[in-house]
Amino acid sequence: MSSIKMRAKASGGVTTIKALISHPMETGTRKDKKTGKKIPAHFIQEVVCKHGDKTVMTAQWGAAISKNPYLSFKFKGGNAGDTVSLSWTDNKGNSDSADGSIS
């Protein structure tokens, strides 16, 4: 199952993207209560969103983004039916991507 939930909606010539990503976003400073050991950092570093072939957003994130991150932004243009894609990469090299169409 994809880790990304995305909605893209065009209205008045502006497309609004809203996305939720399932990810633990560990800071690396939190301790496991049972063992007392630090939980290693594990967080998304980069999220790229494209409208067709054009990159509309590159988000660079630190560990201070909340667990299961939310991201919303707007760009001019975009018509109903256009493809938007969103992909993320974390500090362990994991990644995921999802395609959606503008409604």
Next chain:
Amino acid sequence: MTSMKRRTFLRGSIATGAVGVAVGAGLLTPQMVLAAWPKAAFESTTVDDALTGLFGSKDHTGSDQIKIKAPDIAENGAVVPISITTDLAADTISIIADKNASPLAASFILGSDTEGFVSTRIKMGKTANVIAVVKSGDKLFSTGKEVKVTIGGCGG
């Protein structure tokens, strides 16, 4: 299809532990190379260092054309909703919580048609100023808003 390729490709890179090398090898698009993750900025412990790491300069001027929407009091510092809107022609929008161990939370690089608006949720260790820094042209503009954090309290 391309995204599938990238996923496979990235998985392959983990094995060698060298995503950076792959970027250097030109396998990823130019935009991605430009947007190499600014490690030093994200690991810096002061606002000035974070800005220097990101932009090469820490000089920023206050601007009333940037608006931060954030709660006055955040009862749960783990999830603080932040929205930033600017009328400036923004190239990047960065979010900084100045009392966090690593103040820089996020930096958003906007496309040419992307509007000056981002919304996300950040973690805050304690009461701090949330600073929005907008890069417009070669200048940095900023505005700040204090968010009180009351972790584990029963409100107020």
